[in-house]
Amino acid sequence: MRQSHLALALAAALGTLAPFHAIAQDSGELAQLKAQLAALQAKVAELETRTDAQSDINVDTRQTIDKITATTPRVETKGGLKVTSPDKKFEASLGGRIHFDAYAFDRDLAATTGTSEFRRARLTLAGKALGWDYKLEQDFAAGSNLDGLRDAYIATGFAGGKVTIGHFKPYRSMEELTSSNELLMMERPFASATGLFGGRQFQQGIGYQRGGGNYTAGFTVFNLRGASGSRNEGMGAAGRVTFAPINTDSSTLHFGGWVSHENANRGSADLTASANYAGRRGPGQAIATTTGASRNTVTAYGLEAAGAFGPAFFQGEYVNASFGQPGGADQDVATWYVQGSWMLNGGHKGYKPATGVFASPKVAGKGLWELTARYDTIENKDIVDREVSSTILGVNYYVNPNLRFMFNYTRGDNEFTGDQTGQYALRTQFSW
16 A cells, blocks of 8 residues: 555656656757857848948949049940030030042033042031130142132130131021031032132131021121131122021921122232032033222122922022222122922921021931932123033932932033033942
8 A cells, every 4th residue: 555655755756857858858959949040130230331331332332433524525336426524514525527529520612630639628616715715727639838728717606696707607508507418419600719719718707696496697707818728808798598497307488598798808818719510520600790999899699599398409599799899890790500309218308497407318328329300500790601501310229317428410501612511420428
């Protein structure tokens, strides 16, 4: 019996010790969990320290990049070379053009010689400085030093327009003011420095021009002296206004008018009108002259009309000029032309509303083909048969925005001599 009580006591004692054993076991596991949690907390703290350090590095790097960006000029090479200061107060771009021509003549009465030549080989530096625009352009094909100087001016905004000071083209004749990179034909018509204003394409003076979405108005006052000409006291003035009642992405209709007055004075060169009626390097004919020594004037009035509708383009000008004579009545000279083109595989000639002239079509893909034609004539109404004319047919191939090939066939007609020389001309044109 006593053994039974002892067994029961031992069983009870063992039952009482079992929970203590479990508690001890749970305490060990809890200690392990606490140790693992402490290790994790240590790792998190370490990671936070590293993240903070990396954030500081990222901030420093961003600040360094921003500082470099804020102090480094921006350089662009699309369509030429252009450098802009970080504050955008200074800008400079370098461009140029190469026009390489070849001529062959269908001879008649006049003596002519076929040849090849660089019609233009220009470098152009243009840009901005503290609110002023500037441009300096040298044509190496026209000569060295001042002989080849073209645009050389500074300009700035004023009263909603732009004031230009220096050596530039007076505001007269639509085709004269069109860039040589965007001419329809290889040479300009007679209502320009190619005929009426021979040797007077660029003049030294001051001008003001203002333009809106569909109009322009410009006025220039200038000395009758090009960059390479001799000093003289001759003065001139010219003004031009244009209006485009239609001007959309696909259609433009343009009208314009201009006047030019040149007053020869002490030291002035002769003011002449002459025409190479069978293309450049072809035979020429003097039309009218006002001698510089006579101190007489040349006054011209011109009207313009032009339009581009889809692939079709047309342009024309009529000019009447009076050339003063020292010993008699003035001589009246009239010149006019009409020209047009048709784009064969798309394309459209854009319009420049700020200057009132047309641009070349935008080229994409496989290039654009353009058929061209012009009739051009100039006449001295006070001298019998002092009249010449040109009929030109051509084709232009725009390979890309920088490269164009041109072909012109010109048939000249000189009423004074009876000569009807023809010319075949090719041009490779590259501009950037």
